[in-house]
Amino acid sequence: MPLDDTWFTESLESQGSAFSLKIARKLHEEQSPFQRIEVYETTHWGRLLVLDGAVMLTQRDNFTYHEMMAHPVLFTHPNPRDVLIIGGGDCGMLREVLKHDSVRRAVQVDIDERVTRVAEQFFPELTEGIKDPRAQLLFEDGLRYLKEAPAASFDVIIVDSTDPVGPAAGLFGPEFMRDAYRALRLDGLIVQQSESPILHLDTILTELYAVMRDAGFAKVVTLTYPVVGYPSGWWSATMASKGADLTKFREQDALNKRFETHYYNAAIHRGALAVPEFCKKLFTDQ
Amino acid sequence: MPLDDTWFTESLESQGSAFSLKIARKLHEEQSPFQRIEVYETTHWGRLLVLDGAVMLTQRDNFTYHEMMAHPVLFTHPNPRDVLIIGGGDCGMLREVLKHDSVRRAVQVDIDERVTRVAEQFFPELTEGIKDPRAQLLFEDGLRYLKEAPAASFDVIIVDSTDPVGPAAGLFGPEFMRDAYRALRLDGLIVQQSESPILHLDTILTELYAVMRDAGFAKVVTLTYPVVGYPSGWWSATMASKGADLTKFREQDALNKRFETHYYNAAIHRGALAVPEFCKKLFTDQ
Numbered sequence: 001m002p003l004d005d006t007w008f009t010e011s012l013e014s015q016g017s018a019f020s021l022k023i024a025r026k027l028h029e030e031q032s033p034f035q036r037i038e039v040y041e042t043t044h045w046g047r048l049l050v051l052d053g054a055v056m057l058t059q060r061d062n063f064t065y066h067e068m069m070a071h072p073v074l075f076t077h078p079n080p081r082d083v084l085i086i087g088g089g090d091c092g093m094l095r096e097v098l099k100h101d102s103v104r105r106a107v108q109v110d111i112d113e114r115v116t117r118v119a120e121q122f123f124p125e126l127t128e129g130i131k132d133p134r135a136q137l138l139f140e141d142g143l144r145y146l147k148e149a150p151a152a153s154f155d156v157i158i159v160d161s162t163d164p165v166g167p168a169a170g171l172f173g174p175e176f177m178r179d180a181y182r183a184l185r186l187d188g189l190i191v192q193q194s195e196s197p198i199l200h201l202d203t204i205l206t207e208l209y210a211v212m213r214d215a216g217f218a219k220v221v222t223l224t225y226p227v228v229g230y231p232s233g234w235w236s237a238t239m240a241s242k243g244a245d246l247t248k249f250r251e252q253d254a255l256n257k258r259f260e261t262h263y264y265n266a267a268i269h270r271g272a273l274a275v276p277e278f279c280k281k282l283f284t285d286q
Numbered sequence: 287m288p289l290d291d292t293w294f295t296e297s298l299e300s301q302g303s304a305f306s307l308k309i310a311r312k313l314h315e316e317q318s319p320f321q322r323i324e325v326y327e328t329t330h331w332g333r334l335l336v337l338d339g340a341v342m343l344t345q346r347d348n349f350t351y352h353e354m355m356a357h358p359v360l361f362t363h364p365n366p367r368d369v370l371i372i373g374g375g376d377c378g379m380l381r382e383v384l385k386h387d388s389v390r391r392a393v394q395v396d397i398d399e400r401v402t403r404v405a406e407q408f409f410p411e412l413t414e415g416i417k418d419p420r421a422q423l424l425f426e427d428g429l430r431y432l433k434e435a436p437a438a439s440f441d442v443i444i445v446d447s448t449d450p451v452g453p454a455a456g457l458f459g460p461e462f463m464r465d466a467y468r469a470l471r472l473d474g475l476i477v478q479q480s481e482s483p484i485l486h487l488d489t490i491l492t493e494l495y496a497v498m499r500d501a502g503f504a505k506v507v508t509l510t511y512p513v514v515g516y517p518s519g520w521w522s523a524t525m526a527s528k529g530a531d532l533t534k535f536r537e538q539d540a541l542n543k544r545f546e547t548h549y550y551n552a553a554i555h556r557g558a559l560a561v562p563e564f565c566k567k568l569f570t571d572q
Contacts (some may be wrong), residue, residue: 003289003295003297003304003306007297007304009289009304009306011289011293011306013308015330016307016308016328016329016330016331017305017306017307017308017330017331017514018289018293018295018305018306018307018308019303019304019305019306020289020295020297020303020304020305020306021302021303021304022299022302022303022304042302043302044301044302044303045302045303061484198347198512198514224512226484226510226512226518226519226520228303228484228518228519228520232512232514232519233512233514233518233519233520234512234514234519234520260563261563262562262563262564263562263563263564264563265560265561265562265563267559267560267561268560268561268562268563270556270557270560271556271557271558271559271560272557273553273557274551274553274554274556274557275551275553275554276548276549276551276554277546277547277548277549277550277551277554278548278549
C-alpha cells in the first residue's frame with residue numbers, strides 16, 4: 001500500500017490527506033534565497049513544479065487554475081487596462097492576462113526571480129508573455145511594491161500566491177489588503193487564490209473575507225473550480241470590489257472572446273459563482 | 287517522501303496519480319462473494335469505505351457525489367415516482383432519492399448484500415432509508431433485474447456503480463443500456479456515474495455517450511462536480527433522456543426544496559451543466 005520513491009507526494013498532515021504523482025525523473029532542484037524549487041518529469045502529467053514541497057502546477061492541469069484566476073475578474077471589470085499580478089513567478093497568470101486586448105500594462109511582481117528563470121527553462125509555454133511589450137516583470141517584495149504604488153493606479157490585482165505560510169503569509173494580511181484597496185481605482189477589483197472550499201471554509205476563507213471587508217471592500221464573492229494537483233482537488237478564487245456587483249460580468253464579451261481557453265467560458269464563469277449549500281454561511285454576497 | 291502504512295492509498299497507475307487518507311485504525315475487512323470490503327477510521331475524514339482497493343466514500347465528503355447523482359436527475363424529471371437504483375449498496379443514494387416527496391417506490395438493486403450490511407453497521411447515517419416503506423432492497427444482479435423488469439416501469443434509473451471494471455463492467459455496456467431504455471417510461475431518465483472529466487473524457491465518457499445513443503437515448507448531458515476521494519477530485523454524472531431537454535429542470539421546485547442538502551441547490555445544478563471548453567467536443571447536447 002505505501003508508495004515507493006518513484007512518486008512525488010504532497011501530504012497535508014493538518015487534513016490527513018495526500019496527493020501523489022508518479023515521477024519519471026527529477027529535472028531540477030535548487031534552494032533559492034526564498035524557497036526550495038523542484039521540477040520533475042511525471043509519467044502522465046507532463047512536468048511538475050514544486051515549491052517548498054507543495055505542488056504548484058503540472059503541465060497537464062494548470063489551465064483550470066490560471067484561467068479561473070484570470071478571466072472571471074477580467075471579464076467582471078468593465079475595462080481592465082492596468083493589471084497587477086502579485087506572485088505568479090511561473091508566468092502562467094501573465095499569459096492569461098495578456099489574452100485580453102484591453103490590457104495595456106501587466107505588472108508581475110514576484111519576490112523570487114529563480115521561479116521565473118526555472119519556468120523559462122522547463123515551462124516555456126507558460127512564459128511566452130515575457131516578450132510582450134505590455135508585460136513588466138519585477139522581482140521584489142509584492143507587499144512593499146503595493147505599499148509604494150500610486151493610489152488608484154490599477155484596475156485589477158491578481159494575488160497568485162502560494163499557501164498563506166512562508167513568503168506568502170503577508171499576502172493574506174490586513175496591511176496588504178488595505179494597500180491593495182488604495183492602489184485600486186474606484187471600479188477596481190482584486191482576486192485572491194483562496195484555497196479549498198471543503199478544507200478551508202472556516203479558517204483561511206473566513207479570515208480572508210474579514211480582511212477584505214475590513215480593508216473597505218464592499219462586495220466579496222468566491223468562485224470554485226477543480227484543480228487536480230491542489231489539496232482536495234477543489235479550489236477557490238475570492239474576488240472583491242469597492243461596490244460593483246461581482247455576480248455580473250461582461251457575459252457577451254466572454255461568449256465572444258477572441259482567445260482560446262481550455263476550461264473557462266461564460267457558462268463556466270456563471271457556474272463557478274454558484275454557492276454550494278454548505279458555503280452559504282460565508283459566501284453571502286450573492 | 288514515501289507515505290508509511292498509517293495511510294490508505296488508492297493509486298491509479300494508468301494515470302500516474304494517487305490519493306491517500308491518514309488512517310487511525312482499520313475497523314473491518316472481509317472478502318464478500320463479490321469483492322473485498324474494508325472500513326477504516328481516518329484521522330480527518332470520518333470513516334472510509336473501500337471496495338477492492340478503491341475509495342467508495344468517506345463520511346466527510348460523500349455528500350457531493352450522492353447529492354449530484356440524485357437531485358439533478360430527480361429535479362429534471364417532471365414527476366419522478368418509480369426510481370431504480372442499480373448498485374448503491376451503501377444506501378447513500380437511496381437516502382437522497384427518498385427526500386423527494388413525489389417518489390412512491392425506490393428499488394435498490396445491489397449484487398452484494400454485504401456492502402449494505404457493513405454500511406448499516408459503520409455508516410448508519412447513510413442507511414436510514416432502509417426503514418422507509420417506499421424502499422425496496424434487492425440483492426441480486428442489476429443487469430438481470432433490469433432485463434426482467436416490465437417495460438416502461440420506471441421514471442428514473444440511477445446507476446451508482448463502481449468503476450467499469452469487475453462487477454460493474456456490464457453496467458456501462460450496450461445490453462444494459464438497451465434494457466434501461468426499455469424499462470424507462472417515455473419521459474424517463476437515466477443517470478450514470480461517469481468518472482472524471484479530466485481523466486476519462488476520451489475513454490469511458492466517450493464510450494458511454496456512444497452506448498447511450500446507440501441504445502436510443504436522444505439527449506445526453508454530463509454534469510461535473512467535486513468528489514475529494516475519487517481520482518483527480520473532479521467527477522461527473524451523465525444523464526440521458528428519450529427526447530426531453532436535459533438542460534431544463536424544475537428550477538422553482540429546486541429553489542423551494544423542502545429538504546436539506548449540503549452541496550446541491552438550484553444554482554449548483556445550473557452550474558454543473560456548464561460545459562468546460564475542453565469537454566465541448568463530447569458534451570454537445572447543450
